[in-house]
Amino acid sequence: MLVSAGAVSTLVCVGGLLRRVWLTGPIRHTVGGWSSPLGIELYADGLSTALLAVTAVIMGTAGFYVVDAIRHKNGHTEGYDSDFFWPLWFFLWTTFNAVFLSRDVFNLYITLELLVLCAVPLLILAGSGAALIAGMRYLLVAMLGSMCYLLGVALLYAQYDTLSIPQLGALMVSSPGTAAAVVLMTLGLLLKTALFPLHFWLPSAHGNAPAAVSALLSGLVVKASFYLLVRLWFGAFAGIVSVGAGNFLGLLGSLAIIWGSLLALRQQRLKLVIAYSTVAQIGYFFLLFPLVIGGTQLCAPSDRVDWLTMAGSGAMYFMLSHALAKAAMFLAAGCIAHAAASDRLNEVIGIGRYLPVSVFAFALAGVSLMGLPPSGGFVGKWMMLKAAFATNQWWWAMVISLGGLLAAAYVFMVLKQTVVFRLVDIRFYEVPRGMQWAALLLALFSLLLGVSGQVPLDLLAVGSPFSPRAGQGWLP
């Protein structure tokens, strides 16, 4: 009861905010009337509102999945029935909202820290030894990342006396101290976002958490730190980051796509396949940096604005649809694991016959990951490809295409197992319908993003951080 009330009221608030941003443009709110640099400032533009909305959809649907799992508990509930579950769940939701609405670097540090402090206990609720180890490792890595980030923040504050991202953007100049701060903050965030080769902690954490929690970890938590990177690189650091740095991030992203996909192909467990797929898909997001920053130099000035905004919106679009698709995939995997009492690929052979809805949800989410039409992933990929050709950086287009094919390989590796015809009938456990439909609902949402492409794109364009007016420096 209380759970539904909390979820519904948050959904309503996000809906209201969405409407206002859509109609009137970015909103700024100074908490308690204290404006920055003294007070805390909340800020919502198209990008943050879109992320808030996707968060609300995923938290709401996954919450429904959990409610249904608790109601029909038969033996294995993956820790959903713990007394700590719902408080942590809502704390996590609050923290997401705080991340996407903050815009000073210290506030963001706090929210990121809170995110980890809610996510790790939720992960450990799974109760297995593997989950405990994975959770501890995740905690330590995240702490290390936070420390790096905090060190960078301190260096910036010492030099510029402000923590607000827009003010930093106006003040920052190249200096050794600034460079050190940029490197430290970026490194810390890369560690939390699990960009190759700093992804080592992710698969075990995402693969061992309860399914609904994995959905949040893969779908949303890694996006939060990436979101911050975007805000910093195209806000505060816009004047000082170089094309080379952008290309370096793009290179790491490309390696992530290839390495993550190849490892996904070698996994024996369904949830680990999905977790490595996250490693690969994170790589796509980082192609944003070379496409936009490199694009400023390689593209004709007349149509620069269009193409750079397109690259930015494309990557963000990809991120949003990945969030929905990945969450759907983990929920579907949860249903499958529930039915087979295991998520080993050789124990779910032929399960499609018993769980058509879940397998279908998995397949639809897979379509989005592969970037095939009609899905949100396709729209994002289409725009990134266009931007790559338009800014004469066709090599990133090759990486994007190759990544799509590799994604198809691991998605179909899983789907193949589910359609195998089995002579011996094995009884699977019954899976509550609500759980199955929750997964399908999220998959349909990721498909919907592809069908109604223009509406979210218009939303993302509201106060877009990629339009050259927002960043001061990265246009020569």
Place this chain on the structure above:
Amino acid sequence: MTLHDWLPLLTLLTSLVTGLLIFFLAEQQVRLRTFLNMAGAIIKLALVAVMLWGTFHGQSYETRLPLLGQTDLVLRADALAMLFVGLSSLLWFLTTIYAIGYLEKSPHRSRFFGFFSICVTATVGIALAGNLLTFFVFYELLTLSTYPLVVHRGTPEALRAGGRYLVYTLSGAALLLLGVVWLYVLAGPIEFTAGGVLSHLEEESHRAALIAIFVLLVGGLGVKAAFVPLHGWLPSAMVAPAPVSALLHAVAVVKAGAFGIVRVVYDIYGIKLTESLGVTGPLAAVAAFSIIYGSLRALMQDDLKRRLAYSTVSQLSYITLGVAIVGPLSTVGGVVHLVHQGIMKITLFFCAGNLAETVGIHRISEMDGVAKRMPWTMTAFTIAAFGMIGLPPVAGFISKWYLGLGALQAGQGWGVGVLLMSTLLNAGYFLPILYAAWFKEPHAAWNEKGLKDWWESDWRLLLPTLATAVLSLTAGLLAGLPISPVGWVRMIVKQDYKLWTPFLGIP
């Protein structure tokens, strides 16, 4: 918007909605499923008939929905589109009857018919697509919806074939996507227009890019159109149930590729630009090689369906050859072969499925004397095989006639040589089958399954087969009429060459 604007979309929805509804049916609801299938197919046929009538009288139908920025989802019923739509909806109707009989009592029928309908939706979408993005959307949908049909039986062999199918088609689609995106960046939002739409680009400065894009587009489409050496998926996909093989090979998948090439050459690049870029020569060479190689491989197969599959590899490239030899007559021959090859090949696959289902024959070496047991099936097979060889008056003769004339008109006599050699090879792999079936003595007595008064097998397997055989015959006999496939194609070709003709006089 008026009803006219919605007709193309409605045509798509008839099969899409049918497919989605069927997914939710239980396995035992046979009657409801059959009703839905037939209702969908009949309504689609009716809508298509209306649009065919309108298109013939100069009416155009277009649905336009916003998709992405300046690029819309465009479904437009022009003459070329209607050629393919007419073919697929008619053959969908017949194949559905066939499939209901063929799959009786086998498992997973809801899944099968659901994906089957979506597959048809994708094919019709490809046909009606008014721009490259729309085309690509349905092209990928087709890949995804045929995979479950190829692996339908769930055997290790089927899964291997399915995997192979995906590797080929998804890689091809990735190339295609790169080409499409590059073209959009270069030329802006462009739509299919008879005569080409790239005339505003300066040829000199964009020459290299235009050639590269052409290679990406045609290379990507060539996978589905089964160019040698991109054809590897096709023979192995033969493990699918017979109605799927029939639909895959006659209409949906392979035709999607060939149709795409026709669109790219005539409605994007325009025949003049294609020729001056110098890409027609290599394309013709690839097509000629595929024609000969496919026929040679077909000679060596003993499995009936595999022989038919290699025959498809060969016959499909007739279409490409007609496109690649510049000139209105060869274009007529190539484009009309889209339809002619479709109805003839589906007849052959229907026969193969009927033989396998009724008397358990899968190999050519088992076919001795089968015509005595199944005279009607073998009559249909004989008509279609004659058509494939190119004997008058079956439809295949018309295609070859125009192709040959076109090659001579364009001064490319080697094309005639390729056609003659292919004809000999076709005869080489079809005539022994006919001889064995009609004149040899059977090894043992045939079973009596489905044998009743009139019918030599289940009527649902026999009637569609006879219907397509009759179609192949009439398409050839009535070639002089303006509403015959070839008459229709002549109308299209006049549009394609209206801006530029290499020779005086249009047929």
